[in-house]
Amino acid sequence: MNRREFLILMGWILAGAQIPFKARAASAEERILIIGAGMSGLAAAQTLVKKGYEVVVLEGRNRLGGRIWTSQNWKDTPLDLGASWIHGVKDNPLTALAAQIQAKTVQTSYDRYSIYTSDGKALNQSQEAHLESLWHKIQSAIQQANQQNKDQSLQSAVYKGVKYQSLSRQDQQWVDFLISARIEQEYAGSSKLLSAQWYESEAEFDGPDALFSQGYQILIQALAKGIQYTLNQEVKSIDWSEDEIVVKTQNKTYLADRVLVTVPLGVLKAGKIQFSPALPQEKTKAIQALGMGILNKLYLRFPRAFWPEQSDWIEKIPQGQAAWTEWLSLKRTFQLPILLGFSSGEKAKSMEKWSDQEIVSSAMQTLQTIFGKNIPKPSDYQITRWGEDPFSYGSYSFNALGALPPMRENLAKNIEEILFFAGEATERYHFSTVHGAYLSGLRAAQEISNASNP
Numbered sequence: 354m355n356r357r358e359f360l361i362l363m364g365w366i367l368a369g370a371q372i373p374f375k376a377r378a379a380s381a382e383e384r385i386l387i388i389g390a391g392m393s394g395l396a397a398a399q400t401l402v403k404k405g406y407e408v409v410v411l412e413g414r415n416r417l418g419g420r421i422w423t424s425q426n427w428k429d430t431p432l433d434l435g436a437s438w439i440h441g442v443k444d445n446p447l448t449a450l451a452a453q454i455q456a457k458t459v460q461t462s463y464d465r466y467s468i469y470t471s472d473g474k475a476l477n478q479s480q481e482a483h484l485e486s487l488w489h490k491i492q493s494a495i496q497q498a499n500q501q502n503k504d505q506s507l508q509s510a511v512y513k514g515v516k517y518q519s520l521s522r523q524d525q526q527w528v529d530f531l532i533s534a535r536i537e538q539e540y541a542g543s544s545k546l547l548s549a550q551w552y553e554s555e556a557e558f559d560g561p562d563a564l565f566s567q568g569y570q571i572l573i574q575a576l577a578k579g580i581q582y583t584l585n586q587e588v589k590s591i592d593w594s595e596d597e598i599v600v601k602t603q604n605k606t607y608l609a610d611r612v613l614v615t616v617p618l619g620v621l622k623a624g625k626i627q628f629s630p631a632l633p634q635e636k637t638k639a640i641q642a643l644g645m646g647i648l649n650k651l652y653l654r655f656p657r658a659f660w661p662e663q664s665d666w667i668e669k670i671p672q673g674q675a676a677w678t679e680w681l682s683l684k685r686t687f688q689l690p691i692l693l694g695f696s697s698g699e700k701a702k703s704m705e706k707w708s709d710q711e712i713v714s715s716a717m718q719t720l721q722t723i724f725g726k727n728i729p730k731p732s733d734y735q736i737t738r739w740g741e742d743p744f745s746y747g748s749y750s751f752n753a754l755g756a757l758p759p760m761r762e763n764l765a766k767n768i769e770e771i772l773f774f775a776g777e778a779t780e781r782y783h784f785s786t787v788h789g790a791y792l793s794g795l796r797a798a799q800e801i802s803n804a805s806n807p
């Protein structure tokens with residue numbers, strides 16, 4: 354053991370870490386510290402451990418998973434409060450991972466839906482056709498915006514393209530509903546902030562979307578096997594100015610040869626971690642320009658189902674600012690009388706200041722408008738507030754006005770093969786998804802392996 358290795362070892366011991374000593378190949382003698390035990394961090398850790406590296410993962414929360422969070426509050430059904438779906442099961446790496454551990458999944462269908470007007474009446478065939486015609490106009494407006502030299506917000510592009518001010522009040526409501534339900538709820542950002550030219554620059558996998566019967570946590574548990582991790586360690590600073598990288602949490606100091614940072618974009622934007630030396634300008638510019646969206650969930654459990662049981666999706670066109678425009682029913686898929694409501698963007702951010710009862714009451718008003726005043730009261734509920742979460746400050750990233758796709762590559766770029774970055778926000782083509790986070794972890798692990806084996 355040389356002096357450098359001895360100093361690193363003593364750093365780990367003084368930090369209180371448990372270090373299992375095993376024979377390692379010469380190329381894997383370096384110690385790797387990973388910040389964040391979400392999908393990207395654990396994917397990287399699992400890959401590096403299999404290659405023989407000594408890896409320790411630090412997690413600020415009191416649980417694994419990060420923005421994957423499966424609640425066990427209701428004993429008969431785990432509920433995903435964060436990520437829920439495998440988006441596009443065909444050739445998706447998460448589909449293969451799920452198959453390896455024999456995780457059961459259930460597919461949801463966007464073809465199984467019920468749409469209601471602002472006064473709670475189901476759309477007839479003629480109205481649905483008109484709604485789709487408005488959607489085609491919205492898509493055309495976005496295509497026209499993509500052909501212009503100067504970018505603009507998605508809302509501005511759509512409003513100009515469909516001549517919003519000249520529309521009837523009903524058509525204005527329907528356009529706003531479509532923007533909310535089909536764009537804002539998917540990208541988690543306000544249409545006022547989304548880039549018209551780049552908001553949907555991602556690649557997609559084919560096939561239907563699928564939910565995990567046991568919750569997404571089943572993948573996290575599988576990836577965490579054999580990994581050394583420490584919870585409740587919130588990283589405050591990373592000093593990479595010397596040979597040993599010094600990482601400080603609220604109560605401990607860790608030393609490592611290379612560090613992989615996988616914290617969410619929201620944490621980087623908030624400046625929660627002090628880097629010394631400071632991060633390069635191209636990286637800080639990317640952090641500032643990219644958007645961090647909010648998509649919150651409200652699960653309502655009822656004594657019985659009072660909605661169309663064969664509909665996976667229930668949608669309502671709102672009168673004012675979009676709220677509770679989309680609901681997912683768990684009746685057909687899991688045989689449970691549970692509705693999952695979504696709120697996104699500006700509305701979601703403002704609602705986080707509300708009390709639980711105010712949020713539930715608001716949602717119930719929407720459901721009562723559709724199904725009548727005599728529907729049963731919920732027997733229980735579960736609510737998220739991802740925007741206020743100090744370990745994420747949001748749900749997932751989006752391409753904001755002023756941000757360009759190459760900025761994600763700048764965010765992903767390692768610094769001097771010492772400091773590495775992963776997470777869904779670092780993925781140019783698969784941002785905002787769990788498979789994007791997973792792929793970024795594999796990419797970062799390969800970069801670390803290449804750096805230690807030049």
